[in-house]
Amino acid sequence: MSKGNLFIVTGPSGAGKGTVLGRVMPSMEDLHYSVSATTRAPREGEEDGVNYYFLRKEQFLEMIGQGAFLEHAEYVGNYYGTPAGPVDECLNKGMDVVLEIEVQGALIVKQKRPEAKLVFIIPPSFSDLELRLRSRGTETEETIAKRLEKAREEYQMADQYDYIVLNDKVEKAADELRAIILASRCAVGRRINLLR
Ligand code: 5GP
Numbered sequence: 001m002s003k004g005n006l007f008i009v010t011g012p013s014g015a016g017k018g019t020v021l022g023r024v025m026p027s028m029e030d031l032h033y034s035v036s037a038t039t040r041a042p043r044e045g046e047e048d049g050v051n052y053y054f055l056r057k058e059q060f061l062e063m064i065g066q067g068a069f070l071e072h073a074e075y076v077g078n079y080y081g082t083p084a085g086p087v088d089e090c091l092n093k094g095m096d097v098v099l100e101i102e103v104q105g106a107l108i109v110k111q112k113r114p115e116a117k118l119v120f121i122i123p124p125s126f127s128d129l130e131l132r133l134r135s136r137g138t139e140t141e142e143t144i145a146k147r148l149e150k151a152r153e154e155y156q157m158a159d160q161y162d163y164i165v166l167n168d169k170v171e172k173a174a175d176e177l178r179a180i181i182l183a184s185r186c187a188v189g190r191r192i193n194l195l196r
Pocket of ligand 1 (some may be wrong): 010011012013017040071072073075080081082088100101102103105106191
């Protein structure tokens with residue numbers, strides 16, 4: 001059986017990555033969402049083991065020491081990381097895996113796994129991004145400013161991405177992401193067995 005594909009879905013905070021993935025994940029078979037670990041406090045409604053594994057800083061640092069992360073990054077004062085074990089288990093079973101991570105981590109994964117597809121999700125405009133961040137109502141002014149600054153840096157790195165998904169309408173953006181995943185499933189490497 002051929003291995004699954006790894007998709008790194010990234011983009012500025014407020015671009016709607018979570019919303020788009022919320023449409024795509026339940027609509028496709030054999031697609032695994034990688035649950036990250038973080039030291040950030042849970043937001044209202046977030047569940048441990050579902051949205052994130054919420055860890056204390058010492059626990060997170062211990063996992064780094066054990067080499068348990070495929071990548072990890074510090075983002076606006078908290079640590080975030082992708083546990084490597086479940087990702088490889090799923091890929092080896094032939095499932096596709098989606099990581100929803102910020103850009104630093106995305107570039108680390110792309111370096112380690114050049115075959116991974118890097119998808120950058122953007123909102124229609126920068127002012128739209130600011131609006132979306134504010135309307136969440138979960139972030140302080142300082143955090144919003146930091147997140148916007150990050151977004152500017154991330155836009156500079158466009159040459160490193162494989163695909164750009166435009167999130168002007170969620171359903172359209174979800175279609176674009178599904179198309180990217182479906183196309184990769186038709187690649188010769190994945191289908192060569194059908195010719196034997
Ligand atoms: P939030 O605090 O809004 O949930 O996430 C902040 C940023 O961290 C988002 O851009 C999110 O995609 C990213 N993120 C979530 N999990 C990971 C991870 O495991 N690794 C990295 N590098 N970034 C992550």
